[in-house]
Amino acid sequence: MEALGLLLHGFAVLLTWKTLVLMMVGLVLGIFVGVLPGLGGPNGVAILLPLTFTMDPTSAIVMLSCIYWGALFGGAITSILFNIPGEAWSVATTFDGYPMAQQGRAAEALTAAFTSSFVGSLVAVLLITFLAPMISSFALKFGPPEFFAVYLLTFCSFVGLGREAKHKTVISMSLGLLLAGIGMDTVSGNLRMTFGSPELLRGINFLVAVIGLFGISEILLTMEERLALRGHAAGISLRVVLGVWKDLPKYWVTLLRSSFIGCWLGITPGGAIAASFMGYNLAKRFAKESESFGKGRIEGVFAPETAAHASGTSALLPMLALGIPGSGTAAILLGGLMVWGLNPGPLLFVEHKDFVWGLIASMYLGNVVGLVLVLTTVPIFASILRVPFAAVAPMIVVSCAIGAYAIQNAMFDIWLMLGFGVVGYVFKKIGIPLAPFTLALVLGNRAEDAFRLSMIGSGGTLKVFWSNGLVGSITTLAILLLFWPVIDNLLGRVGLTHGTRATSP
Amino acid sequence: MSQTDIEIVVEDPTAPEDDSPSVVSSGTIEIVVCLLLLALAVTLGFDNWRTGASWDATGPEPGYFPFYLSVILAGGSFYGLVATLLARRASSGTFVTRAQGRRVLAVFVPTLLFCLTTQFLGLYVASFLLIAGFMRLVGRIALWKSLLTAFAFTAIMFVTFDVAFDVIMPKGPLEAALGR
Numbered sequence: 091m092e093a094l095g096l097l098l099h100g101f102a103v104l105l106t107w108k109t110l111v112l113m114m115v116g117l118v119l120g121i122f123v124g125v126l127p128g129l130g131g132p133n134g135v136a137i138l139l140p141l142t143f144t145m146d147p148t149s150a151i152v153m154l155s156c157i158y159w160g161a162l163f164g165g166a167i168t169s170i171l172f173n174i175p176g177e178a179w180s181v182a183t184t185f186d187g188y189p190m191a192q193q194g195r196a197a198e199a200l201t202a203a204f205t206s207s208f209v210g211s212l213v214a215v216l217l218i219t220f221l222a223p224m225i226s227s228f229a230l231k232f233g234p235p236e237f238f239a240v241y242l243l244t245f246c247s248f249v250g251l252g253r254e255a256k257h258k259t260v261i262s263m264s265l266g267l268l269l270a271g272i273g274m275d276t277v278s279g280n281l282r283m284t285f286g287s288p289e290l291l292r293g294i295n296f297l298v299a300v301i302g303l304f305g306i307s308e309i310l311l312t313m314e315e316r317l318a319l320r321g322h323a324a325g326i327s328l329r330v331v332l333g334v335w336k337d338l339p340k341y342w343v344t345l346l347r348s349s350f351i352g353c354w355l356g357i358t359p360g361g362a363i364a365a366s367f368m369g370y371n372l373a374k375r376f377a378k379e380s381e382s383f384g385k386g387r388i389e390g391v392f393a394p395e396t397a398a399h400a401s402g403t404s405a406l407l408p409m410l411a412l413g414i415p416g417s418g419t420a421a422i423l424l425g426g427l428m429v430w431g432l433n434p435g436p437l438l439f440v441e442h443k444d445f446v447w448g449l450i451a452s453m454y455l456g457n458v459v460g461l462v463l464v465l466t467t468v469p470i471f472a473s474i475l476r477v478p479f480a481a482v483a484p485m486i487v488v489s490c491a492i493g494a495y496a497i498q499n500a501m502f503d504i505w506l507m508l509g510f511g512v513v514g515y516v517f518k519k520i521g522i523p524l525a526p527f528t529l530a531l532v533l534g535n536r537a538e539d540a541f542r543l544s545m546i547g548s549g550g551t552l553k554v555f556w557s558n559g560l561v562g563s564i565t566t567l568a569i570l571l572l573f574w575p576v577i578d579n580l581l582g583r584v585g586l587t588h589g590t591r592a593t594s595p
Numbered sequence: 596m597s598q599t600d601i602e603i604v605v606e607d608p609t610a611p612e613d614d615s616p617s618v619v620s621s622g623t624i625e626i627v628v629c630l631l632l633l634a635l636a637v638t639l640g641f642d643n644w645r646t647g648a649s650w651d652a653t654g655p656e657p658g659y660f661p662f663y664l665s666v667i668l669a670g671g672s673f674y675g676l677v678a679t680l681l682a683r684r685a686s687s688g689t690f691v692t693r694a695q696g697r698r699v700l701a702v703f704v705p706t707l708l709f710c711l712t713t714q715f716l717g718l719y720v721a722s723f724l725l726i727a728g729f730m731r732l733v734g735r736i737a738l739w740k741s742l743l744t745a746f747a748f749t750a751i752m753f754v755t756f757d758v759a760f761d762v763i764m765p766k767g768p769l770e771a772a773l774g775r
Contacts, residue, residue: 480734
């Protein structure tokens with residue numbers, strides 16, 4: 091029970107007025123960002139990152155992760171009241187949430203959504219509390235070959251298990267890895283792909299790219315749509331909250347099942363979007379009168395929200411324990427760690443105990459405070475949508491520019507951000523996924539370093555990746571996952587599996 | 596308690612029409628993107644080849660990794676190119692309609708001008724001009740509201756970043772005249 095003691099220490103780190111205030115600010119900003127059209131978790135975190143540059147790492151991560159929790163909560167508000175999913179993972183929430191609002195049960199649906207979000211996160215945080223220290227202490231024994239094998243596994247599972255066209259995932263990932271390589275080569279000190287430009291010498295900063303890809307491009311995409319909306323205003327009374335909570339034990343199977351799906355898909359790069367649909371579909375399949383789904387059933391809100399939050403939270407597990415982000419937002423938080431001068435990876439648990447346990451404690455506290463905050467302030471946040479987008483859009487552009495500039499104090503980065511904004515817009519419209527690109531850009535140099543250090547250690551032979559049971563099995567698993575679609579197909583042909591996996595749109 | 600009585604309604608007067616004609620199809624854009632990526636892959640691949648992309652005694656040379664990544668990127672884009680060209684007969688979706696394109700440009704062009712202005716007049720002046728201009732010209736919001744919002748937002752940003760957090764932004768003649 092060493093974890094409990096350390097967790098208590100984490101709470102002690104957290105319980106200062108300054109951190110608590112930052113936590114509230116983060117939550118409010120996060121809900122704000124989650125409610126606004128065209129902005130969500132990763133964008134919000136990326137845009138607000140520069141605010142934290144001058145803070146100490148613990149305060150910074152507490153505020154940023156609270157922005158993330160807030161955004162997760164906020165996404166549900168627009169899904170239920172306006173039938174507009176604030177996030178892709180809130181789409182499944184609209185199926186039953188909006189019909190409930192139309193029947194005048196908006197408060198009930200919102201309470202259900204917030205409560206299940208809370209339950210999902212709680213399960214994931216418990217998992218992190220007990221599993222992350224174990225994984226990281228195990229990973230302390232890792233050398234460069236093991237690390238490279240884990241990176242390889244991450245990349246391969248994206249290609250093999252991703253739902254986009256394979257060649258588009260490959261394009262996105264190799265482009266990210268290539269751009270990560272621009273600038274000074276960290277092993278030999280040679281310059282690569284700079285074409286004599288002093289601006290490219292610094293390399294392409296991950297956060298600048300992310301602000302462009304997720305911030306600017308999202309504004310362009312949002313403007314394409316009709317921004318008119320009609321929705322229900324809602325206030326939540328204590329009576330409704332207690333009513334929903336009283337019925338909660340009836341749905342424990344749904345909640346538990348969705349939590350497990352979420353945790354599993356969050357740790358592997360399946361993601362919150364897949365988790366929310368899978369949670370919804372399974373709840374529907376196992377329900378007694380499944381035809382009443384989509385007409386305002388409360389389980390239809392419980393299932394996807396629990397899964398999405400469990401997944402969003404547990405995506406932080408591999409980031410904390412191994413330095414490998416499980417989602418786009420986790421990748422941005424990882425970029426933040428580097429800016430604050432921390433080296434992500436298993437050593438974090440040894441060298442920066444305060445930081446890690448402060449963060450884990452803030453997940454508990456942030457979710458409790460967040461739950462209370464959203465339950466009490468929904469009407470205020472719902473009315474944010476009255477602010478015209480023509481006022482919000484330029485403010486977001488300005489915030490993006492401030493963020494991009496502040497990272498390295500370079501005007502070039504503002505132009506780079508604009509360029510990535512256009513790239514992100516075009517890529518999204520033709521279906522090239524951005525998540526592999528983001529992951530590749532943030533992990534590229536670390537993966538390459540691990541590979542080359544292994545090569546120096548082994549005298550240049552690839553056999554090092556099968557030199558012991560651990561590294562060998564990870565590498566083999568990675569290669570299996572890369573060719574998973576082919577293998578799945580073959581297995582299907584000989585009749586071992588049914589060939590098609592139960593994935594959702 | 597009842598919550599359906601009050602409805603939140605937001606109108607979008609300049610929304611793109613649904614029946615607006617297509618400007619360009621997704622297929623065409625995919626071909627252009629694949630060609631651009633192919634060109635990028637060749638350029639970067641060539642540069643890495645020059646840096647040294649072979650395998651010496653201690654493992655790969657600096658250009659080794661990026662060189663083969665360029666090959667993978669080129670392969671992926673080439674596949675995409677061929678796949679799109681073959682699928683071209685089947686109707687490909689619309690990339691952007693004329694009305695949507697107009698709206699996107701209505702954000703993109705001001706953003707571009709904002710970046711240019713930032714370079715010469717500093718970020719805070721550019722930000723004021725962008726917000727006020729965008730609200731007035733694109734959003735058709737009353738002039739006084741636009742000016743007030745722009746001023747308030749820029750002032751808050753200045754106080755937050757420049758004064759409170761000491762994060763220095765690009766500045767121009769106005770800040771110099773005010774002695775900041």
